[in-house]
Amino acid sequence: MTQAVKGTRDLFGAELRWFQWIEAIAHQTMARHGYEEIRTPVLEEIEVFKRSVGESSDIINKEMYDFIDKGGRHVAMRPENTAGVVRAAIQNKFFETNDPKRLYYIGPMFRYERMQAGRYRQFWQIGAEIFGVAAPEADAENLVLLFDLLQGLGLTKLTLSINSVGTPECRPAFHKALRDFFDKSESKFCADCHRRIQENPLRVLDCKVPTCQAALEGHPLITDFLDEASVKHHARLKAILTALEIPFEDNPRLVRGLDYYTRTAFEVLSSDLGAQSALLGGGRYDGLVKQLGGPEVPGFGWAIGLDRLAILMQTIHNNAPDKKPILLIPVGESAAIRAMILAKEWRQAGVRVQLETRNAALKKALQTANRQGFQLAMILGDNEIEQGVITIKDLTQGTQETWNLDSVMYSIEKFEL
Numbered sequence: 056m057t058q059a060v061k062g063t064r065d066l067f068g069a070e071l072r073w074f075q076w077i078e079a080i081a082h083q084t085m086a087r088h089g090y091e092e093i094r095t096p097v098l099e100e101i102e103v104f105k106r107s108v109g110e111s112s113d114i115i116n117k118e119m120y121d122f123i124d125k126g127g128r129h130v131a132m133r134p135e136n137t138a139g140v141v142r143a144a145i146q147n148k149f150f151e152t153n154d155p156k157r158l159y160y161i162g163p164m165f166r167y168e169r170m171q172a173g174r175y176r177q178f179w180q181i182g183a184e185i186f187g188v189a190a191p192e193a194d195a196e197n198l199v200l201l202f203d204l205l206q207g208l209g210l211t212k213l214t215l216s217i218n219s220v221g222t223p224e225c226r227p228a229f230h231k232a233l234r235d236f237f238d239k240s241e242s243k244f245c246a247d248c249h250r251r252i253q254e255n256p257l258r259v260l261d262c263k264v265p266t267c268q269a270a271l272e273g274h275p276l277i278t279d280f281l282d283e284a285s286v287k288h289h290a291r292l293k294a295i296l297t298a299l300e301i302p303f304e305d306n307p308r309l310v311r312g313l314d315y316y317t318r319t320a321f322e323v324l325s326s327d328l329g330a331q332s333a334l335l336g337g338g339r340y341d342g343l344v345k346q347l348g349g350p351e352v353p354g355f356g357w358a359i360g361l362d363r364l365a366i367l368m369q370t371i372h373n374n375a376p377d378k379k380p381i382l383l384i385p386v387g388e389s390a391a392i393r394a395m396i397l398a399k400e401w402r403q404a405g406v407r408v409q410l411e412t413r414n415a416a417l418k419k420a421l422q423t424a425n426r427q428g429f430q431l432a433m434i435l436g437d438n439e440i441e442q443g444v445i446t447i448k449d450l451t452q453g454t455q456e457t458w459n460l461d462s463v464m465y466s467i468e469k470f471e472l
């Protein structure tokens with residue numbers, strides 16, 4: 056029997072219902088904040104990611120699903136979507152005016168990662184990006200959108216960890232300080248880190264190997280190398296977050312695994328997910344649009360992992376997000392047609408109803424309904440039709456009552472089905 060490719064999975068049932076519920080809240084929240092959806096292709100030319108996420112990053116080095124297509128083009132299945140959105144915005148001339156642009160996306164991403172709880176090789180992200188505003192007010196507004204979404208999902212026990220990673224101009228001095236530090240303790244680092252020290256010493260800071268993390272104790276901090284404008288930007292952002300009562304932790308050790316960040320970088324962690332699992336990450340990327348061939352347009356955004364969110368939803372909410380529809384069970388031939396007419400009317404009125412169409416005996420129909428987790432069955436037999444009533448069975452409570460067929464719509468609405 057063939058199986059789904061390692062690291063991928065089929066979404067269905069309760070897990071998919073959580074996905075749909077989260078996505079619905081995301082669409083509503085984005086609309087409230089004036090963000091427009093964009094859907095970019097899964098496949099991009101590999102250069103889109105190499106020139107943005109960075110050649111020295113793990114994502115490009117180890118985790119990319121890339122291949123030469125039948126036309127000889129080197130393409131990659133997107134490992135993230137900020138680069139693709141920027142490519143699309145440039146190509147579709149979104150930056151012809153200097154107006155701010157707010158975009159969001161929901162979709163699958165691909166990274167050839169080591170398997171862990173909540174980590175997949177095909178995973179989903181919801182992301183939001185704001186372009187065209189360099190001021191820290193844009194960082195704050197975009198974070199307000201994020202916290203509106205997190206609150207809408209019922210998430211409160213989270214840690215927002217923020218830092219400033221400065222501009223490319225402050226990096227050479229910082230890189231030199233890091234290399235000097237590593238020179239003294241190089242033997243303590245893993246083979247990958249030796250490569251990173253040469254290519255981009257910043258990447259050593261997010262190495263996940265425990266011995267490397269231990270060897271990093273006392274390493275130089277980017278915050279000691281920031282230019283004055285970056286320091287001011289960070290201070291202003293923190294002041295706004297404080298005024299908006301968004302709690303945060305200033306974390307000078309935070310660097311992100313993607314190369315495009317400038318100034319603000321942040322992550323949100325959830326203790327329910329285990330130590331290594333960031334629920335989301337993001338930051339400012341003022342050089343990215345230019346790097347990908349566009350004009351000089353600043354940007355800021357984040358992406359949240361939908362797979363991890365769905366796991367969290369199951370731990371913090373008791374019930375699955377959606378109830379099953381009503382199951383309408385006709386018993387007998389004339390009842391079958393009458394039930395189809397009723398179902399049509401109810402659906403037109405917005406009631407969710409599924410019809411038992413097998414002409415099954417009542418006992419068998421109810422057994423199936425119980426097995427499939429229906430909460431409510433309505434039974435319409437020839438007897439009921441004669442008396443102008445319908446039987447309502449609450450399958451979770453095991454109770455039963457009879458409603459008048461003439462006023463059944465009123466009764467359904469009253470029960471908020």
Ligand code: HAM
Nearest residue numbers: 135137174175178333334335336337338356357358360
């Ligand atoms: P990222 O930190 O690479 O950032 O990914 C964001 C989130 O995607 C992570 O915090 C995590 O929840 C989820 N994620 C990443 N890899 C996996 C995986 N293998 N399985 C499950 N979930 C995963 C970005 O992708 C940036 N594009 C975010 C951004 C947007 N920055 C600015 N704008």
